[in-house]
Amino acid sequence: MQLRWSHAVVYVRDMELMLDFYSQVLGFEITDRGPLGPSGGPEIVFLSQVATDHHQLAFLNTRQDDQASNSVNHFAFRVDSLGDVRQMITLLQTDGRADKLNPLTHGNAWSIYCNDPEGNGLEVFCDTPWHVQQPQARPWDTTLSDEALLNWTRETFEKEPGFADLSDFYQTRKAQLDTRKPDA
Ligand SMILES: [Fe+2]
Structure with a gap:
């Protein structure tokens, strides 16, 4: 299961x-x-x-x-590309009803965090090309070009434990999951 x-x-x-x-x-x-x-x-x-x-x-x-939403930290939605994350930032800024917009990267994701109109935490992110041991969080500069952001992200996280290509991480996780005993 x-x-x-x-x-x-x-x-x-x-x-x-x-x-x-x-x-x-x-x-x-x-x-x-x-x-x-x-x-x-x-x-x-x-x-x-x-x-x-x-x-x-x-x-x-x-x-x-x-009161502020007090049990949920955040909902997270994955999008396909950095362009989608940038588009979401623009949408949120233009709309104006979400607050506390906060671009963060965990090394393995470029995210925009905010609070929805009722104070629920919200995250929209895309994967970076890498995995890195968590937790990690750094603000990222939304004015950087895609290429500059990619380079900055790699330089920022490549010395952190577990830094690897995302595909290697997925392979490792798949191997771990495959060793789990099947249901009786
Ligand atoms: Fe998250």
Whole structure:
């Protein structure tokens, strides 16, 4: 058995605000919505942007408190390229509803962190070409060219433990997983 990440369900205060942000800025589509129970109850709205998961996120409009989100550190979404991360930074800046925008690299990822309109931590990242032992975090300069950022990232992390090509890391992990005993 292998558990693969599928979705999170989140309590929200302002459903329309959250739906607008997650659809207009992050690109999710609403896949279903309706009352939670057969005889009514709070509304749940499902969102996804992949064919393989009916929902990657679902919002339940039952949040009453006005506190910051206090159990979730962040949700993270992988994109295909550094260009996509840069595009997301522009989208978030233009939209203006997410705050605490924070470009960080963990050596193995270039990320933009922020808080969504209700204070949930959010990360959008792409892989770098490398693995490096975690945790690691350094701010990255979004004004650097792709090539300059690539060079800076390698120079910054290549002396750190575990630094390796990402494909080597995947191979090592696959070998480790393959040695796990199959289910009885
Ligand atoms: Fe993360």
